[in-house]
Amino acid sequence: MSIAYLAPPESEAELMRRAQQIAGKTFAEVASERQIKAPANLQRNKGWVGNLIELALGAQAGSKAEQDFAPLGIELKTIPINAQGQPLETTFVCVAPLTGNIGVTWQYSHVRQKLAKVLWIPVEGERHIPLAERRIGAPLLWQPSEEEDQQLQADWEELMEMIALGRVEAITARQGEYLQIRPKAANNRALTEAIGPSGERILTLPRGFYLKKRFTAPLLAQHFG
DNA sequence: GCATGATCATTT
């Protein structure tokens, strides 16, 4: 009854072969190969699809503060799409650092490192499709273009400046053309340290950086459009 | 609490 783990891919080519081999399969098929079962829905298993794809490709499941395929320098992201291939959800990137941001620049930011090279796995996400019957799409290995990098940098700098100036609680998800900041927490009692309006220590909800759909939609469309 | 994996569900 234990999970059938797969050894990590030894090259980018091997990773891509694996990704192409699961393309077109249903979640149930891939889950069966890994000796696991699909839950009825994602309500209490929000990360289930992401974990399934990790297992199917041989990523280390679980918590590590590095890329999924660190030796290959590749981050794995599943992205739920509709029948037209458009994203159904924003994409979580990383937690937003609320303290200790003196002298931090875009070039060495966590956001930029995470997005340096991403293997996107589109997956059917429409809720009318039973979870087990949803299919995996064709993989896309992506690196940000100069233009995309600059788009993200502009949003990042605006948002990080607000955090540094003690205005984290004034940040709304409406800000940022392509990159936004929203809560990222277990619940509303989870608090973390931040800088307040007068430079004082405050406790606030942890926040995360997310890619808006208007960033990921064209990215997917260029490849599959 | 923080980092991993995200989607849910209420509001607009």
Added chain:
DNA sequence: AAATGATCATGC
């Protein structure tokens, strides 16, 4: 309908 703000599970 779509986006924002809130939340769910798991392992340290």
